[in-house]
Amino acid sequence: xxxxxxxxxxxxxxxxxxxxxxxxSSQSLVHSDGTxxxxxxxxxxxxxxxxxxxxxxxxxxxxxxxxxxxGAGTDFTLQISRVEPEDVGVYYCMQATQFPQTFGQxxxxxxx
Amino acid sequence: QVHLRESGPRLxxxxxxxxxxxxxxxxxxxxxxxxxxxxxxxxxxxxEWIGSVYYTGSxxxxxxxxxxxxxxxxxxxxxxxxxxRSLTAADTAIYYCARDPGGVDIWGQGLQVTVSS
Numbered sequence: 001x002x003x004x005x006x007x008x009x010x011x012x013x014x015x016x017x018x019x020x021x022x023x024x025s026s027q028s029l030v031h032s033d034g035t036x037x038x039x040x041x042x043x044x045x046x047x048x049x050x051x052x053x054x055x056x057x058x059x060x061x062x063x064x065x066x067x068x069x070x071g072a073g074t075d076f077t078l079q080i081s082r083v084e085p086e087d088v089g090v091y092y093c094m095q096a097t098q099f100p101q102t103f104g105q106x107x108x109x110x111x112x
Numbered sequence: 113q114v115h116l117r118e119s120g121p122r123l124x125x126x127x128x129x130x131x132x133x134x135x136x137x138x139x140x141x142x143x144x145x146x147x148x149x150x151x152x153x154x155x156x157x158x159x160e161w162i163g164s165v166y167y168t169g170s171x172x173x174x175x176x177x178x179x180x181x182x183x184x185x186x187x188x189x190x191x192x193x194x195x196x197r198s199l200t201a202a203d204t205a206i207y208y209c210a211r212d213p214g215g216v217d218i219w220g221q222g223l224q225v226t227v228s229s
Contacts, residue, residue: 001175037214037215038215039215039216039217041159048208048219048220048221048222049153049159049208049219050219051216051217051218051219054215054217055215060217092158092159094159094215094216095215096212096214096215096216099172100161100172100174100175101149101161101215101216102161103158103159103160103161104158105157105158106158
């Protein structure tokens, strides 16, 4: 199985400041079809998970443009340009390039 | 807008079988594009993909759960289901159903399932 490793595990951020979350995979996530199936998921407290970014850098429907995904191969980043109070929660990266799909352990974003 | 809702028991005894159903509304479960997935979130850990089912009945299961797992789909009812046998405390988790176009996109609200005597 592909192991997804996220850093940091905890990220305190001041409202209005940027945040950067990292995700590293144990193998390249480039599929044989040329697509990289790397997604970012947000889980706010008490709510179900919500897709933010798919295929490295595509924002899902309704996701604010302060969220940006980037990366390639085995190293990926989710950036929040200006953190808002509603961004508190746990962020997971996940891969669907190789069976079985696997998730990182999550980065917990909190407000300082 | 597509919505998914999980239903089933919240408390199950060790060694027993868990049966969950996901009802899809807002779109047909018959789709060339989407699989339909089950994912669980154990306490203190990251999410774990359980398996996915296609409208034809084709399935992909997590190797770690395959020996205890059956997934099925009921297209007339727009539902899909999970059966997990021989439960232990390690199966305690929030269980989510989700749409899977190759990496899940839309998730249900989730159902807390506790395995305890």
